[in-house]
Amino acid sequence: MAQLNPTVGAVAANAALLRAIRAAAGDADVVVAGELFLTGYPPEDLVLKRAFLAHVAEEADKLVADTADGGPALIFGLPVVENGALYNAVMVADGGQAAIRHKVHLPNYAVFDEKRLFAAGAMPTPVELRGVRVGVPICEDIWFADVCAHLKSQGAELLISPNGSPFERGKHARRLQHATARAAETGLPLVYVNQYGGQDELVFDGASFAVNGDGALAAQRPAWQAEVHMIELAEAAEGWQITSLADAPSANDLGDIYAAATLGLRDYVEKNRFPGVLLGLSGGIDSAICAAMAVDALGPERVHCIMLPSRYTSQESLDDAAACAKALGVRLDDVSIAAPVDAVEGALGDLFKGTNADLTEENIQSRLRGTLLMAVSNKFGNMVVTTGNKSEVSVGYATLYGDMNGGYNPIKDIYKTEVFALARWRNENLPTAGLGPKGEVIPRNIIDKPPSAELRPDQKDEDSLPPYDALDDILFALVEDELGVDEIIARGHQAETVKRIEHLLYVSEYKRRQAAPGAKIGNRNFGRDRRYPITNGFRDARS
Secondary structure: OEEOOOOOOOHHHHHHHHHHHHHOOOOOOEEEOOOOOOOOOOOHHHHHOHHHHHHHHHHHHHHHHHHHHOOOEEEEEEEEEEOOEEEEEEEEEEOOEEEEEEOOOOOOOOOOOHHHOOOOOOOOOOEEEOOEEEEOOOHHHHHOHHHHHHHHHOOOOEEEEEEOOOOOOOHHHHHHHHHHHHHHHHOOOEEEEEOEEEEOOEEEEEOOEEEOOOOOEEEEOOEOOOEEOOOOEEEEOOEEEEOOOOOOOOOOHHHHHHHHHHHHHHHHHHHOOOOOEEEEOOOOHHHHHHHHHHHHHHOHHHEEEEEOOOOOOOHHHHHHHHHHHHHHOOEEEEOOOHHHHHHHHHHOOOOOOOOOOOHHHHHHHHHHHHHHHHHHHHHHOOEEEOOOOHHHHHHOOOOOOOOOOOOEOOOOOOOHHHHHHHHHHHHHOOOOOOOOOOOOOOOHHHHHOOOOOOOOOOOOHHHOOOOHHHHHHHHHHHHHOOOOHHHHHOOOOOHHHHHHHHHHHHHOHHHHHOOOOOOOOOOOOEOOOEOOOOOOOOOOOOO
């Protein structure tokens, strides 16, 4: 089971990775990689480019030729063109020969739009592999009963499923539910191999597993790491059985969310070849958790923080930012925006004469911070990390071309209440593969003090927004569950508050269209999952 981290488009490098795994596989009969492994998943419109498909076919032929040496067979995903149609396919290569099977069920919901790219395959037959009839249902094919049942009817003795299944809350339990159902229905063992790694907004957790023909879990591999694991099967009177049993690791919801956000950031930086990251460290909780994630992803030496104080920045925030930077071991520079703000307000003085200070002046501060961060990024090459949580992104409590500036946002799909929970969790845990220090890395005062953008005197977030517990419950109902206003009011929220939040959600769509990508955590992230029009006259006005 090769739970690997391919790079989309890096076909030769992905092939070389699989080749190296095969060379080290010893006496294994077969090495199994994930769905569309050769291209990386999801390749999106790359598969519409003929030159790209030709490159894929060339590298696939080389891998097939490699198997003529009598070593392990290979099972891996790739796109193939047959009779003018493009298929999401799996290749079974052994002894210098190859068999290809096509994906039947093409997901066309949430982050998936495979029907736009691929033709649906016919019901597949098993592949003869070293004397065993193996069925190779691809990812979505095991979420329905028909493909595995057909493979069983055609004599399959074992099911091996390559997958490109992105992480989201509760996803692993659903995968396991479908896999155990297919195994129990067919009486066949099922080996589930999933991709690991980050690809733009999507994060793949791995967590590969295998179940026996009675539906019992036989092997559960860890999430959040690339690894190769050997499982053994033995033929018995009742058929093939997985004999290398292994206990399942315990799940941790907060740990999974933190790991997903950190992995998404790390692979975005690494695969796009940035030397490191840069972020504004304000003394608030959002920038603090993003700094911690960046350090855990890349190490403190590759994280540069800048404090950008204005006339409204409190000494408490200055102290908290310094304490956080010290705890994380990162460089912290101080660049005041006081003089640039005075200069911009002076330049606009005649034009703004006779008006009162309002949100405009607040946004000037935020946009100057964004400009300065981008200038440092341009000069030294580090990517700017933007730090707006999902609660703020939902209602537009963020400044376009200001604090929304940046290349990637690790907490884009994480609500504010979850940010607080993650900060507490991180202070008590070192995440899987985390490169940061143990212990308290986010000072207690940052977690405990009332959140504030500090763009005017004595400003608090709750001056403009409901308390975050209430806001997040309303937003979760609107965004994740698509509930109506009446249903949300029935949960105990005030009608006017719900209507106002719904309005803010809709009118902020134009900002989200221009926002940086960020790791998908829930089942309705902005962009790939939830696609609402910018121009939108609908309001749920029945209440």
